[in-house]
Amino acid sequence: MSESYKAKERVVYVGDSRVRKGNMPNVPADYTSYPGKSEAFIPNFLLKEWMVGCVVLVGFLVLTMAHPAPLGYPADPTNGAFIPMPDWYFLFIYQLLKYPYLSENYVVLGTIGIPGIAFGALLLAPFLDTGKERRFYRRPIASSLMILSLIACVYLTKVSWDHYTHELEKTNTIPEHIEREEKAREAAMAGKERPNYTKQPELPAVVDAGDPATSIIQAQCLSCHGTEYEGRGNIPPLRGVGDKYSKEEIAEIVTNGRGGMPAFGEGKGGNVELSAEEIDQVATWLAKQKAAAE
């Protein structure tokens, strides 16, 4: 028997176990066999990668210092004025669900159908695109599908964001986290303590509750300002409003609207129009809403 035959017969084990050493066909080629200059992972290559890492880190830290993480007002399930927006990376699905055939009776198609197909295809890409070719320009189907979905995602995100900013403009709303920061800055400038939204301030009692003006207020104002005149989320309470504004200022706000509040004056384009007399009544009553002097 020749030596080479014996060598073929000899069984090789892994370590001291009885596990046979496999003969994997897919062990990658040694990189020295690739053309060009390969180099050791540590320290040569990692250093280059971490140079990039340092730049990213500095940029990241600058971002965190320049833009504090947003925080709105405490969650309030009764707040109807809040425009909810998910984080930017969910916007494309958020927008997708607004289209017909993907909402209402077909909502399943929008929530599971299309995202399911898209993400499922992505997950199983290696089993769908089984050719040997790796260059993207030689794989027109896979590449074009990917590029199309990318364009779709960017488009949906952009449309969704534009709609949101438009919505903010229309209702004249400042996003909560920005408004909260503004107020904190104002308070700091005025040397006061930062407003604390976790402690509900004691509201002054309602003054002169039986006044006839309250029937107008109950009909027009309380759906937003709270049935107990206590305010709701962003919307200020009516109790104690007399401390903040004079009667004239209140009349002006009711007539012309302000911020998210609609105009109630005649010919101001609001859904409800109150006569000047009614507004005067309302403003008179509201101006009386002051904290009781101690």
Added chain:
Amino acid sequence: MFKTVYNWIDERLDITPMWRDVADHEVPEHVNPAHHFSAFVYCFGGLTFFITVIQILSGMFLTMYYVPDIINAYASVDYLQHKVAFGGIVRGMHHWGASLVIVMMFLHTLRVFFTGSYKAPREMNWVVGMLIFFIMLGLGFTGYLLPWDNKAYYATKVGIQIAESVPYLGPYIQELLQGGEVVGAQTLTRFFAIHVFFLPGALLAMLGAHFLMIRRQGISGPL
């Protein structure tokens, strides 16, 4: 001193080959940005990992102050952001890091896709990578409920509504996510547990598999 300790351990456990395998393996020229500037696209995977490490660390530190409770959650976030030194920075790192991880991972995925690196024999690694992607999205979704502000509340409500539209299983998934009949106290603790223990655990396992496979199979060759 360090050498003696190292040698003592090495004699017993033979640890040198373990890290030498990682340290000395050769990296080919085509992924090296020092040789071809365009090779910077190969950095996104490493950067994703770097930001993930920052996320894990900053998250660990944030839980020193945060409480998952609907009465105190907002107050504790408010406190840690404004009253604790560097609180704004640490929370900012966690908040912006979440976005950055998604960006980096997205770019990494695109790189792998367009260089065709997911093809045989690396199919499994692609699938694991996509699972990491889904876990990251899950972390993002469960994470923004935690401060318990209006955005957290309403975005979660919408998210749970979406889950509810799944045929047949929807209502069960909804209740499982909510933990109760409304989005409230039990939802918050549930999301906290998922965000802090379950998903990161799965993430670490998947990352381990991802790296092991890369080391086993090597980086895909030049195009």
Added chain:
Amino acid sequence: MSKHEQREQTHNTVKRKEMSRRQFLSYTLGGATAFMAGGAVLPMIRFAVDPILTKKSEGTYVKVVEESKITTEPQEFKFQIHQVDGWYESDPQLSAWISKDESGEIFALSPVCKHLGCTISWNTQNNNQYFCPCHEARYTKDGKNLAVAPNPLDEYEVEVRDGFVYLGPVKGNTRVE
């Protein structure tokens, strides 16, 4: 190993003091690692150790009881303090054992046993001593540790104003040598 390094090794038969290329790269890599780790972790560490670096709030004095009610026999008095604990504000109740010594000076002892932190009380064994039910630690009226406990009982800062006893923060016992 790359060709470059091989060449370097053959050239390096004469030992030179200069740094090798590999060493230089390793140090730079170490520096980059330290920068990245520091940049990311230092803010977090400062964040975590903040409690020991913030100024402790000045202890405030709380009105507890009329001066006239204090006798030479220690009595327990409860009082409330306003406590701000991070985001949580509360008014927990504390208690103190207040008595007069022979010279008529009022002092107040903390009821926390110095052994393992149980709550002591006066004269439960009818021997005119403070007694801790957990491990039978005993203290004199001045708070001097007689058995089990390693240290005397802590004292509250005491202030007497307008006929009322005010208690302040806890301090070490000053009555026992």
